[in-house]
Amino acid sequence: MSGSIKPIVIQAGSRGYEVCRVEDDEWATLTDSLAIEEPLEIRIVQTIDGTKCESPISVTMRTPGDDTELALGFLLSEGLIRSASDIEGVRLCSKGSIVRVYLPAHCRIDTERLRRHFYTSSSCGVCGKTSIDAVTVHIQQPLEALPQAISPELIHSLPDKLRATQRLFDSTGGLHASGLFSTSGELICLREDVGRHNALDKLIGSQSYADDSRFSESILVVSGRVSFELVQKALVAGIPVLVAVGAPSSLAIDLAERHQMTLIGFVRNQRFNIYCGQDRIRRRR
Structure with missing residues (x-):
C-alpha cells in the first residue's frame, strides 16, 4: 500500500x-x-428590461445532494426572499457545481446588505460576512405559541430519534444533521451535511417547498453546537424551539432571548439546559 x-x-x-x-x-x-465536501455556487438569474442578468450570490462547501433545497433555504434564511413563491424555478447544472435560482424582475435582491465574501466554509456560514450588522437579517414575524407545551421526556428522546435517522452519519461519522419534529415527537424532515448551516438550509428549503406553515408548530433539533447563525435561520423560518446536543454560543443565546425563542442545549444523559423560553416546556408536577 x-x-x-x-x-x-x-x-x-x-x-x-x-x-x-x-x-x-x-x-x-x-x-x-x-x-464528501465539494463547492456549490448559488447564482441568481433575472431578466430585467429585456436583459438576462446572472449574479453569483455565494459559494458554500457542502455535501452534494438536496442542492436545490439548499439554495432555496439559503435565500429564505438569509432574508433575500420571503417565500418559495418568490422564485420561478431552480436548476442544478449538469456537473452539479452550480445552482441557478430564477427570480422575476420585480423581486429585487439586496446583495449589498448580504455582504458576503465569495467563499463560505462548511464549518461556519457567518465567517465570510464582513460585519455583525450584515448577519442580522430581518425577522419578519414574532414566534407563535405552540399548540401544546413540550414535556421533558419528549426533549430527552429527540437526539436519539435524530441519530437513528442519520443515514450518512452511520457510514461516515462526519456529518451534521438538522431535524424538524412535531410537538408529539414525530420526525417531519431530516437533512445532513458537512456544514451545520447547510443542513439547516436544506431542511428549510425542503419544507418551504412542501408546507412552511409547519415551522411555527415544530421543534428544530441539531446534532452539534448552536451558533448565532443557526438561531437566526430558525427565527427567519419561524421555528419557536431549538434543541441541541451541544452548547450554544453567547451570541446565539442573546438572539434567541431577544426574539423569545426556546433554546435548549446539552441534551444528554437525561438532563438538559434551558437558556431561554422556559414557558414552552411543561414542568413535572
Missing part, C-alpha cells in the same frame, strides 16, 4: 478511501467511508 489516500468507492454523500489503520501496533488496510 502506498502512503497516499486513494478514493476507491463513490456513493451518494460519501466516498470510500483505502487507508491504513494502526491499532495496538497492528497494521491493516481497509476502506474508510468519508463525507
Whole structure:
C-alpha cells in the first residue's frame, strides 16, 4: 500500500478511501467511508428590461445532494426572499457545481446588505460576512405559541430519534444533521451535511417547498453546537424551539432571548439546559 489516500468507492454523500489503520501496533488496510465536501455556487438569474442578468450570490462547501433545497433555504434564511413563491424555478447544472435560482424582475435582491465574501466554509456560514450588522437579517414575524407545551421526556428522546435517522452519519461519522419534529415527537424532515448551516438550509428549503406553515408548530433539533447563525435561520423560518446536543454560543443565546425563542442545549444523559423560553416546556408536577 502506498502512503497516499486513494478514493476507491463513490456513493451518494460519501466516498470510500483505502487507508491504513494502526491499532495496538497492528497494521491493516481497509476502506474508510468519508463525507464528501465539494463547492456549490448559488447564482441568481433575472431578466430585467429585456436583459438576462446572472449574479453569483455565494459559494458554500457542502455535501452534494438536496442542492436545490439548499439554495432555496439559503435565500429564505438569509432574508433575500420571503417565500418559495418568490422564485420561478431552480436548476442544478449538469456537473452539479452550480445552482441557478430564477427570480422575476420585480423581486429585487439586496446583495449589498448580504455582504458576503465569495467563499463560505462548511464549518461556519457567518465567517465570510464582513460585519455583525450584515448577519442580522430581518425577522419578519414574532414566534407563535405552540399548540401544546413540550414535556421533558419528549426533549430527552429527540437526539436519539435524530441519530437513528442519520443515514450518512452511520457510514461516515462526519456529518451534521438538522431535524424538524412535531410537538408529539414525530420526525417531519431530516437533512445532513458537512456544514451545520447547510443542513439547516436544506431542511428549510425542503419544507418551504412542501408546507412552511409547519415551522411555527415544530421543534428544530441539531446534532452539534448552536451558533448565532443557526438561531437566526430558525427565527427567519419561524421555528419557536431549538434543541441541541451541544452548547450554544453567547451570541446565539442573546438572539434567541431577544426574539423569545426556546433554546435548549446539552441534551444528554437525561438532563438538559434551558437558556431561554422556559414557558414552552411543561414542568413535572
